[in-house]
Amino acid sequence: MLTHTDSRENLRAGTRAAAVFLAGLFLVAAFLTGCSGDSGGSVGQAAKKEETVKVLRIGYQKGDPLNIVKERGTLEKRLKELGYDVTWNVFPAGPPLLEALSSGNLDVGRTGDSPPVFAQAAGSSLVYVAAGKAKSAGSAILVKNDSSIRTLADLKGKNIGLAKGSSAHYLLVKALEKANLQYDDVTLSFLSPADARIAFEQGKIDAWVVWDPYYADIENAGGVRVLVNGEGLAEDRDFYLASQRFAEEHHDIVQVLLEEVEHASAWANEHPKEVAQLLAPLLKIDVAALEKAAERREYGLQPIDDAIVKGQQEIADTFYALKLIPQNISVQEAIYRPSR
Numbered sequence: 001m002l003t004h005t006d007s008r009e010n011l012r013a014g015t016r017a018a019a020v021f022l023a024g025l026f027l028v029a030a031f032l033t034g035c036s037g038d039s040g041g042s043v044g045q046a047a048k049k050e051e052t053v054k055v056l057r058i059g060y061q062k063g064d065p066l067n068i069v070k071e072r073g074t075l076e077k078r079l080k081e082l083g084y085d086v087t088w089n090v091f092p093a094g095p096p097l098l099e100a101l102s103s104g105n106l107d108v109g110r111t112g113d114s115p116p117v118f119a120q121a122a123g124s125s126l127v128y129v130a131a132g133k134a135k136s137a138g139s140a141i142l143v144k145n146d147s148s149i150r151t152l153a154d155l156k157g158k159n160i161g162l163a164k165g166s167s168a169h170y171l172l173v174k175a176l177e178k179a180n181l182q183y184d185d186v187t188l189s190f191l192s193p194a195d196a197r198i199a200f201e202q203g204k205i206d207a208w209v210v211w212d213p214y215y216a217d218i219e220n221a222g223g224v225r226v227l228v229n230g231e232g233l234a235e236d237r238d239f240y241l242a243s244q245r246f247a248e249e250h251h252d253i254v255q256v257l258l259e260e261v262e263h264a265s266a267w268a269n270e271h272p273k274e275v276a277q278l279l280a281p282l283l284k285i286d287v288a289a290l291e292k293a294a295e296r297r298e299y300g301l302q303p304i305d306d307a308i309v310k311g312q313q314e315i316a317d318t319f320y321a322l323k324l325i326p327q328n329i330s331v332q333e334a335i336y337r338p339s340r
Helices: 004-052 065-072 074-080 094-102 114-121 167-178 193-201 214-221 244-249 251-270 272-283 287-295 306-321
Strands: 054-061 084-091 108-111 126-132 139-144 159-162 187-190 207-211 224-229 239-243
Touching: 054 065, 054 094, 054 251, 065 074, 065 108, 065 251, 065 272, 074 084, 074 251, 084 094, 094 108, 094 114, 094 126, 094 239, 114 126, 114 167, 114 306, 126 244, 126 251, 139 167, 139 214, 159 167, 159 193, 167 207, 167 306, 193 207, 193 214, 207 214, 214 224, 214 287, 239 244, 239 251, 244 251, 251 272, 272 287
Parallel strands: 054 084, 054 108, 159 187, 159 207
Antiparallel strands: 108 239, 126 239, 139 207, 139 224
């Protein structure tokens, strides 16, 4: 049995042990803090470095010049040195791509000629940063071999599939004008290229207006006839666009992207077979069809001169006259002119 004196001695012993234990803890903490001074700085620097990495968000369509840039991998290497990562976002057509650009989910992207007109008319603050070379032969109005449609005039009363607001939309408008037909002389089914092909093959639409590589793919499969292609009707240029804010704040990054487009274009013009082999597994389209698409266009960029602006303005005026866009626009106001 413990006496009162024993209890006091035990209490004092416990207190001394606790004090020693706490002192030890403080010494260990001080030691660890001293040792981690450099390490903590490195971690902080790494976190800071991580925060400074920016991301260039690119929108592209399967088979377009940006798709080639993506597969070559050269852009990522250049931008990594500038503190940028790259994300690639694929779209079935230009209108949804520019919708993503307008909503702030992309920084730059490439479309055909008509989507920027619709986007600008809808109030988008996008700007044109570059133009591609015309590729009129790369889009067409297609009918089946056994179709009764032999001329453009025969389109009257027919159901035609196309992507709304796309370059194919403008091609059809110009084709109807050439045939002295009114816009409401035909019925339009607005479909993505994939859905339009199904509808076309099932006979649910009488004609299909589409661009390469979808055009080349079904042409190569056989059973179709080209009613007319874009030559003499629509230039069908590529346009590279960016949000106005991104273009103004990151002009150097836009320039790097366009330089890589030029490098990829020069390679593609010299190697159509290699382009086809590169894209075939991605697009799930035969190499022969992709080679055909590559051979009937010239890749590359052109300065956005007065003639190109005029061509875009004609597209805008045409769609406004048909009440397909809500307001008339000045394309010139959307051309990016760097101040430096």
